[in-house]
Amino acid sequence: xxxxxxxxxxxxxxxxxxxxxxxxxxxxxxxxxxxxxxxxxxxxxxxxxxxxxxxxxxxxxxxxxxxxxxxxxxxxxxxxxxxxxxxxxxxxxxxxxxxxxxxxx
Numbered sequence: 001x002x003x004x005x006x007x008x009x010x011x012x013x014x015x016x017x018x019x020x021x022x023x024x025x026x027x028x029x030x031x032x033x034x035x036x037x038x039x040x041x042x043x044x045x046x047x048x049x050x051x052x053x054x055x056x057x058x059x060x061x062x063x064x065x066x067x068x069x070x071x072x073x074x075x076x077x078x079x080x081x082x083x084x085x086x087x088x089x090x091x092x093x094x095x096x097x098x099x100x101x102x103x104x105x
Contacts, residue, residue, distance in 0.1 A: 024058040031056050031093060031104045035086035037068075039075040048072050050082035054093060062093060 035052040042049070051065035064085075072078035094104050 021059045021061075026057045029057040029102070031090070031097065033086055033090050035082050037078045037082040039072060039078040042067060046071050048078040048081070050078075050085055052082070052086040052089060054089065062089065064089070 031054060033052060033054045035050070037051065038049040040046045040048060045067075047067045047070075049065065050068050052063065053060050054062040068078065068081050070081070072081060097104050
């Protein structure tokens with residue numbers, strides 16, 4: 001089973017070798033975050049899908065897309081859950097940047 005998984009990963013890497021993210025040099029790299037959700041996107045269990053992406057400078061470096069843990073009763077609740085998970089990630093990223101000497105406001 002592990003051998004098959006390893007072969008699949010290697011085939012994927014071979015097929016995507018030309019894909020890349022370009023980062024341009026900037027004088028003032030700033031952290032930006034974007035978030036959104038799809039309320040009751042899954043018909044099977046009625047769970048919403050949340051996603052976020054964070055950029056610094058010219059490229060995306062942190063992103064996530066996954067089902068929410070609970071079933072939201074309204075689109076506002078689904079947005080709140082998505083925003084809360086994005087805010088947690090943003091706080092964590094800001095602390096990492098502070099440790100590296102790149103304070104983000």
